[in-house]
Amino acid sequence: MASISVTLPDGSVREIAMGTTALELAGAIGPRLAREALVAEVNGTLTDLTSPLTTDATVTFHTFNSDEGKEVYRHTTAHMLAQAVQRLRPDAKVTIGPAIDEGFYYDFDTEPFVPEDLEAIEAEMRKIAKEDHPTQRSEMSRDEAYALFDGMGETYKREIIDDIPGEETLSVYTQGDFTDLCRGPHAPSTRRIKYLKLTSTGGAYWRGDEANKQLQRIYGTAFEKKGQLDEHLALIEEAERRDHRRLGTQLELYSTHQDLGGGLVLWHPKGALVRHIAEDYWKERHLAGGYDFVCSPHIGRSKLWETSGHLEFFADDMYSPLDIDGQEYYLKPMNCPFHILIYKSRQHSYRELPMRLAELGTVYRYERAGALHGMMRVRGFTQDDAHIFCRPEQMPDEIDRTLGFCLDMLRAFGFTQFELFLSTRPEKAVGDVQQWLDAEDALRAALERTGIPYEVDEGGGAFYGPKIDLNIRDSLNRQWQCSTIQFDFNLPERFDISYIAEDGQQHRPYMVHRALFGSVERFFGVLVEHYAGAFPVWLAPVQAVVLSITDDHREYAEKVRQELADAGIRVEADVRGEKLGYKVREAEMAKTPYMLVVGAREIENEQVAVRTRQGNNLGAMPVAAFIERIQEDIGSKV
């Protein structure tokens, strides 16, 4: 019998009989690998373990520990979901069911699912796992596939087949009583799926297009070990616990009201205080960073939005105009036209550039009702906007400096994990190609210099310029859209802005839009969830609370409060006739960083007994010592 040689990841080479399956090879390497392997990577292509090896090859095995392994594992689980649904609802039509980041989903054309359905489906899936169906791949011609799925009444599969390029091999996978069109690969048997959970349901349009029929989607996830599933479910629960909408009410940060209208938020004193502290820091850093502050109104004449092109390209996101003395005015969806008018208000010398105009500008955009979400997605929000005008030769440095500035600021707010994206020239674009290339080079160089890996979305830029998007990851490892640095080759033309260069001639400056927090509202919401409402001391609305034990200690408590307030600490005194435990509980729930207990002992020694919101008792210390400690916290932003 002919033999082939396979190269393994460790570089070793084995001679095996031609036609040996990857699974058999895994078994020969070790029983544990055979048990844990989910899929083989043969010469770089993911392949079913059960398929025979026919040529010399480099073979890698993936277990649940790799992204590829997880994906295959969950994709197989998605098929089991479809299998279970078809057993319970024979008339349900299957569509697609991919693995996604943390799990998988499958879309069905059927009646909406209710939570009880999910339990039944989940139970059926466990049964399917136990039944230990091998997943069998078979390849077939287009006509055979049409016949097969038409016969099953699976009308969506025909559409999918129509979309698969002619040269591609069609494959179907069968596990027991279920067959689905699928590229694969799959885990070798349904029995390999150990711990699964259906997490939610929802509507989804066929092919993501609202003109199409709405399907019923079921989301779920699967893990190999119980601990992993439990951890995942705990994370979901933790996210619910931290939800800024819940904490926003609990901590009296903000509210929304039916009579106020959807997508509009009211900042309450505590929330507004945190916002002000964040904005103060923002202003301080921007001043130091060479930005100039400007302010602009909330509305502007239609002429302005015609010139900027917003009425042409952004009208769907803008509100209907207001009539003022027979003139049409629009609520601003962006700040840029105003900043450009400021730039344009006089001639500029090359010596003045770069000019960085910054504003916390509140903009209004029409968002579809279904898209609104707490503070994260609203209709009126404040952009921490800046527009940078610079000479071409300044541009690379300016981009580099801007990206560094964003990262530095975000780190100060406790974020350490970033996702960076570069979007380049789309097919339909304005401006000179060379300018685009120069700008993309500058963006790329700045990205490189951060040392953080980034993704490139080729052709993903807006028609008016390339951009960097920056997402932050919070403490639950969720991604949030945050900063953006965006070139604009369109507005400078439209507004015909210029500067006088050394040659005495007018030249067009580069213009860059930059938002750092992005939206102050969203950033605040993310902060709340990132810290679970327990803001670091420098941001906490109340940094310390003095707790008296009995009425006898009121006067001293007030004296301590005043002393701290004089030192610039945001402090309150709780001298109500309640028991200490009660006051401690309230302070804990308000997430106040420090509780200062004062009783007879402390009065006698001119001290405070310090307790942190983590429940640590730091013991008694002189007031001055506490002030020193908390000021250190504030200074180091912890």
Next chain:
RNA sequence: GCUGGCGUAGCUCAGUGGUAGAGCGACUGAUUUGUAAUCAGUUGGUCGGGGGUUCGACUCCUCUCGCCAGCCCCA
């Protein structure tokens, strides 16, 4: 916007055609308390809003506003 679900006291929630309830909060009183809830009393609701069906509607129908999940989109 679409599909589904929801809207009852400040908050969390019970209440399936017969005239609205609990816990927490708030207020008052008592208690003077040592690190996550002292006790008692009081207060509190055009049952999101409009229209309809009915002898009678929180409950059924309808329109509307808002919220939630998902799709789409996005700061």
